[in-house]
Amino acid sequence: MKFAVLDFETYYDDQYSLRKMTPVEYILDPRFEAIGCSVKEGQQLPYWVAGPDLAKLFNELDRDQGVITHNALFDMSICAWRYGFIPKLMVDTLGMSRACLGHKLKSLSLNSVASHLGLGVKGDAVGKVKGMSYAAIAGSPTLYQELITYANNDAELCAGIFHKLFYGGHFPVAELAVMDMILRCAVEPSFVIDQNILAQHLGEVRAKKETLLSQAMLLGADGKSSLMSNEQFASLLRQHGVEPPMKVSPITGKTTYAFAKTDLGLLDLQEHENPAVQALVAARLGHKSTIEETRTERLLSIANLSWPGLGQARLMPVPLKVSGAHTHRMSGDWKLNMQNLPARGGNNAIRRALMAPQDHEVLTVDSSQIEARLVAWLAGQDDLVLAFENKEDIYSQFATDLMGHPVNRKLKDPVHIAEGFVGKTCILGLGYMLGWKKFQARLEADSKNQLGNAIVFDDERAKNTVDFYRRKYSKISGLWRWLENNAIPALAGFTDPVTLGPCLFEEGSVLLPSGLRLWYDNLERTSDGWKFTYGRETKYLYGGKLLENLCQALARIITFDAALRIQKRCSVELDLIVRMKLQVHDENVFVVHKNSRIAVEKIALEEMHRRPEWGPTLPIAAEAGHGPSYGDAK
């Protein structure tokens, strides 16, 4: 495949800049102006195309090639939205750098990555053209030439990064396809925002908060900050004769207020004998979550943007960062995390406001309990693997063994539901070395929030439950020890490499079956356990955590391999261009024409059930949903 590297220079000033707004707002702003773009085709030297000539460039540039940029989410959005240019393959050297060098570098800027790879340094001409339009810059030949040299140099650096990481064998070819698929979620938006749903939702959310606040005001609150500020809320509680619950911060080791909705102390105050205290706690909790309000506002403001040639099309680009997580999961971008939209709690308005366009449907496929399946399979916990294979109800089965009497979640009886919930909490949490204290807190908080009534285990029962899990699934608890005694020493370079399933533990990293690596840089043993660095951060490592990282990384590979196969088969067998439009870890979301939805869904489910080549005995399963909106499809 042919490749071209692009590097845009665009107008900015103190108010109108990427520092003040997100790329979607910046690119669609009336003030947007491309001063020009450096283009490097193949091995040729880069050439500069001035702003007024860009329409012609993109009219003529070969679309049947790969286009490489550093931060493709930005540059490719300009190409697509401003010039209607969408190439066959989009490559982002920022994403490649994140996947290959994120552990080593504190910054992944073009300059930082290029310097690290020994490719040269980036200039600083861009600082001199602040507030200058194309006409102004071009009117000053020296400055203009300086900018052109700067842009051409950037294009060379970007090409160099691609060359080193791709041809150097650090970034596998299949990951280029993953990257392209993810970039298109933003660059080729399909979701249409329903403003009416959002506007109504915003009104309801604000009214609800208003009500809670006015009740709190009658009880001594002095505005919103009485609820939002820990110190002010504490004194409010004291006014009502309640000594605030305290806890020790796991980060600082200092004592702090236990005011989170998962803190047992606060859960108790929710049932306090004094209704005033109950009202204050409810008001605090009702105000602490701002996500419904702020996210709705942000989607509404994006819906108001005007698209070149389309007017107010209400399109919703989905920005995702490739390998945003250490485990190579995606993460959010553009001040917008599309992977944590509220889903539970009934209303679901934000998800329902993400509509498929006219005559289309949203189709979601998600991988069922994929991490729990991977834990069982990696550990060789064959009874559990077999139970998954036979599509048995694992949560009820575990609860049955734990309680010593039959439990069946499918009987809609409250006792069965509650006991099945205990089983679910155990299966999903205890595989990663969750301790009894946190298990106890998690069970109580989650059951209260999800079932409506709290399941309270005393200390003894919580300990016994955790012990029971570790004994029943002795291969899983054994795997934690194996990872501590064998895998971590290999990662630290103390021993020769070792393998577990499809994973090879070498010094500094785990080689995954995708060809990408799970990095554990500067791994060393300290007085409080193993430590490694990732970019700016220092993290801890132990058996349960390593197992979790492995399962997350493998689940990510399985889900994306399936997404790529789904797109491919739809193209080959149905002659349809079907594209993923959103990805939420174990869930791939497509937008499809309603006439082809059934055929696409069949293929999607087949591929989501297909076992990986590296794991023919790993039983996986999936579910599909569809509807006019993302909310309806779940």
Next chain:
DNA sequence: GTGCGGGGCGCG
């Protein structure tokens, strides 16, 4: 004003 860390909360 801006930056940063802690705590909180949303999702998986």
Next chain:
DNA sequence: AAAGCGCGCCCCGCAC
């Protein structure tokens, strides 16, 4: 010895 993990955004409080 024992330790769920992975994200991003919001708000607060504090330092500069």
